Amino acid sequence: MHDSPHTVGDVMTRTPVAVGPDAPFKDVVTLMDRWKVSALPVLEGAGRVIGVVSEADLARAGGMTAGELMNAPAVTVHPDATVAEAARVMARRGVKRLPVVDDLGVLKGIVSRADLLKVFLRADEELTEEVRREVVDRLFPLSADHIRVDVTEGIVTLTGWIDSPAPAPVAERLARAVEGVVDVRCHLCPVAAREDPR
Known part of the structure; x- marks a missing residue:
């Protein structure tokens, strides 16, 4: 039995697909298509999130690599944030998914709008x-x-x-x-x- 409130850590995907800043445009497109996602976190070093590259960024094609295309800094959320808090961040920032990071900014998962709706199931x-x-x-x-x-x-x-x-x-x-x-x-x-x- 789970007591309220649910946290992002309860509903997030724990093995998200991500790219490095040097990933070529075509590789980013291929990964999004293969994994059926609309955005990918961009990581550096030990997995620290430095940005997010989305389908919208690719459509504008303002660069040739993930690092050139990405939005930075990334809008992120902590695993201990409540589902309601994450939903508010998504609505306020107009994003469909959020990288979930620890206190050092290291990627721990990703949470989507669909994940947040799981509590209603x-x-x-x-x-x-x-x-x-x-x-x-x-x-x-x-x-x-x-x-x-x-x-x-x-x-x-x-x-x-x-x-x-x-x-x-x-x-x-x-x-x-x-x-x-x-x-x-x-x-x-x-x-x-x-x-x-x-």
């Missing part, structure tokens, strides 16, 4: 277990047995009776924050609502 059973443990058991330790958690296609439904209406919005917010949850439907009602008003 978590099984409903796994999500049910995490929502029950991280939300219901923590917020409602005394009435957890009266609360039902159902997950279908990533949509969480919370049903049951609670002592006070105050924690219901908190439960909904916390359930929504569980990685892989698509939506939350909260049907938690205070016990007082069960009582006959007559």
